[in-house]
Amino acid sequence: MLTIGVDIGGTKVAAGVVDEDGKILQETLRPTAADRPDVVAETVADVVRELSAGRDVEAVGVGAAGFIDETRSIVRFAPNLAWREEPLQKKISGLVGLPVVVENDANAMAWGETRFGAGRGQTHVICITVGTGIGGGLVFDGKLFRGRWGMAAELGHMQVVPDGRPCGCGNNGCWEQYASGNALVHDARYLADVQPHRARILLGVAEGKIEGEQVTEAARKGDEASLRAFANIADWLGQGMADLAAVLDPGCFIIGGGVSRAADLFIDRARETFAARLTGRGHRPVAEVRLAELGPWAGVAGAADLARQR
Numbered sequence: 234m235l236t237i238g239v240d241i242g243g244t245k246v247a248a249g250v251v252d253e254d255g256k257i258l259q260e261t262l263r264p265t266a267a268d269r270p271d272v273v274a275e276t277v278a279d280v281v282r283e284l285s286a287g288r289d290v291e292a293v294g295v296g297a298a299g300f301i302d303e304t305r306s307i308v309r310f311a312p313n314l315a316w317r318e319e320p321l322q323k324k325i326s327g328l329v330g331l332p333v334v335v336e337n338d339a340n341a342m343a344w345g346e347t348r349f350g351a352g353r354g355q356t357h358v359i360c361i362t363v364g365t366g367i368g369g370g371l372v373f374d375g376k377l378f379r380g381r382w383g384m385a386a387e388l389g390h391m392q393v394v395p396d397g398r399p400c401g402c403g404n405n406g407c408w409e410q411y412a413s414g415n416a417l418v419h420d421a422r423y424l425a426d427v428q429p430h431r432a433r434i435l436l437g438v439a440e441g442k443i444e445g446e447q448v449t450e451a452a453r454k455g456d457e458a459s460l461r462a463f464a465n466i467a468d469w470l471g472q473g474m475a476d477l478a479a480v481l482d483p484g485c486f487i488i489g490g491g492v493s494r495a496a497d498l499f500i501d502r503a504r505e506t507f508a509a510r511l512t513g514r515g516h517r518p519v520a521e522v523r524l525a526e527l528g529p530w531a532g533v534a535g536a537a538d539l540a541r542q543r
């Protein structure tokens with residue numbers, strides 16, 4: 234039986250028809266009207282109609298970038314979309330006439346990677362999505378762990394520095410302010426400003442605008458400041474994974490998200506820091522740190538599979 238997976242991000246809606254093995258048979262992309270909640274539901278319905286034409290589709294799974302309630306139907310709040318207590322499940326289901334399951338996008342991605350990607354065969358997985366911020370998903374005992382209210386796995390908002398850098402969530406010192414793409418850019422800009430002699434390559438490639446892409450390019454060319462910025466996020470990632478392992482004892486971590494495309498610049502150091510800070514080190518197995526395999530389509534495959542298991 235086929236299901237449709239939909240991934241609603243801040244700028245685009247990605248969707249696909251997915252079979253039982255997680256294979257995406259057909260896919261489509263649309264821009265998101267981030268400020269118009271009703272239009273987003275309409276867009277999802279359009280996409281579902283397009284993908285289900287001539288096919289026997291059983292259900293729809295939707296991954297959305299927001300806080301989803303424990304019944305997997307209401308988006309309580311979405312930082313990048315105009316949703317407040319949005320009954321997304323009901324709206325989409327009413328429009329398409331199929332069963333719909335709504336899930337947090339990072340949870341859907343974690344599920345997709347565990348079922349069909351880097352976590353295949355694993356029962357205890359912590360998925361860390363390193364993009365502009367940090368998202369997370371937890372799979373324990375072979376099941377997605379949602380917490381009591383559906384709000385679990387907001388890994389990026391663990392406070393790692395008391396009174397540290399301000400975060401979009403309203404708190405200070407959150408992990409994502411030190412270990413994400415935004416942190417990388419923050420550190421590279423700061424170093425280029427205070428130690429420009431170490432950032433000559435970066436300043437050359439950036440032409441006045443330092444973003445993640447420029448930091449990555451400069452780091453690959455040996456720029457000292459850019460390499461330092463990557464080392465910083467690697468250390469923060471490693472420390473964060475050690476803390477998570479102290480609480481949750483996973484069999485493996487999966488690192489995904491946009492920043493993982495530059496994994497060659499930080500993953501080895503992140504693994505080393507993780508192993509060096511792990512509590513009980515030397516007397517316990519060390520969880521593997523793997524890279525995500527499914528790329529941006531993990532969320533689509535995961536949401537589709539969650540709809541199948543509803």
Ligand SMILES: [Zn+2]
Nearest residue numbers: 390400402407
């Ligand atoms: Zn935060």
